[in-house]
Amino acid sequence: MISVEHVKVSYGGPNVVDDVSFDIPAGRITGLIGPNGAGKTTMFNAIAGHVPLAGGRIKLEGKDITSLKPHQRAARGLARTFQIPHEFSQLTVIENFMAAAATPIGENVFNVIFRRGRFAEEEEKTYRAARDMVAFLEIDQVKDEKAGNLSGGQKKLLELGRALMQKPKIILLDEIGAGINRTLLAKISDKILLLNKEQGLTFCLIEHDLDYVSKLCDEVIVMAQGTLLMRGAVDEVRQDARVIEAYFGGGKYEARP
Numbered sequence: 001m002i003s004v005e006h007v008k009v010s011y012g013g014p015n016v017v018d019d020v021s022f023d024i025p026a027g028r029i030t031g032l033i034g035p036n037g038a039g040k041t042t043m044f045n046a047i048a049g050h051v052p053l054a055g056g057r058i059k060l061e062g063k064d065i066t067s068l069k070p071h072q073r074a075a076r077g078l079a080r081t082f083q084i085p086h087e088f089s090q091l092t093v094i095e096n097f098m099a100a101a102a103t104p105i106g107e108n109v110f111n112v113i114f115r116r117g118r119f120a121e122e123e124e125k126t127y128r129a130a131r132d133m134v135a136f137l138e139i140d141q142v143k144d145e146k147a148g149n150l151s152g153g154q155k156k157l158l159e160l161g162r163a164l165m166q167k168p169k170i171i172l173l174d175e176i177g178a179g180i181n182r183t184l185l186a187k188i189s190d191k192i193l194l195l196n197k198e199q200g201l202t203f204c205l206i207e208h209d210l211d212y213v214s215k216l217c218d219e220v221i222v223m224a225q226g227t228l229l230m231r232g233a234v235d236e237v238r239q240d241a242r243v244i245e246a247y248f249g250g251g252k253y254e255a256r257p
């Protein structure tokens, strides 16, 4: 689905991602793990087009997307969530979902003036899709709440819903489970597994809790200090001496309390 080929990224100084190559296979849930500062979010930024590459290329379904802007990559089916949710805080949950929907028909003047009927029809369709998303995520009680007033966990659900409204083929989830309680965490994993199994949606997720990763992911890619350390099944990776050294600093792994 995604091929990362010899990617390098620099924020002005030395490369923080340095010659990294891996594939994210279609229809699977792949984890991207590694210690703080390993370059995981930077890699997501590179894949989604939020930072320029200092070298290498990114392919989506075999096509080179390296020169495409983020919205062009989104139009080809690539969605992402952010570690710090990017909601429109003054809009309600429903409005946030509508704003995130793929290619609203009313976006240019021609459509607004000459295709009013069609515009209303599309808007109604988008509204229905937004309502369906509220139902899918089971957040009916906050659907008319301004996004800025939601709890941290509810914002994570909103972030997932906004990505899903783009009708993507692949979603990059950046620490969707961070800082939320176990009940909500379980709910989010159920949704991810359902979307993967029933719709074949591809996921790549960054997450620090390896127990959580092992429940969701078929395979994990491990980064450390801007490089690719290894990839494999979670249990295999967990026992690898290089990973223990890099990821856990040689210490014992502590599960989420």
Ligand SMILES: Nc1ncnc2c1ncn2[C@@H]1O[C@H](COP(=O)(O)OP(=O)(O)OP(=O)(O)O)[C@@H](O)[C@H]1O
Binding pocket: 011, 016, 034, 035, 036, 037, 038, 039, 040, 041, 042, 043
């Ligand atoms: N906008 C930026 N400008 C300059 N340096 C940055 C920027 N963003 C990240 N970095 C640096 O790039 C390196 C990789 O950071 P990145 O956030 O990609 O790591 P990470 O693996 O996602 O870490 P974490 O698990 O803590 O989120 C770090 O040394 C970080 O300080």
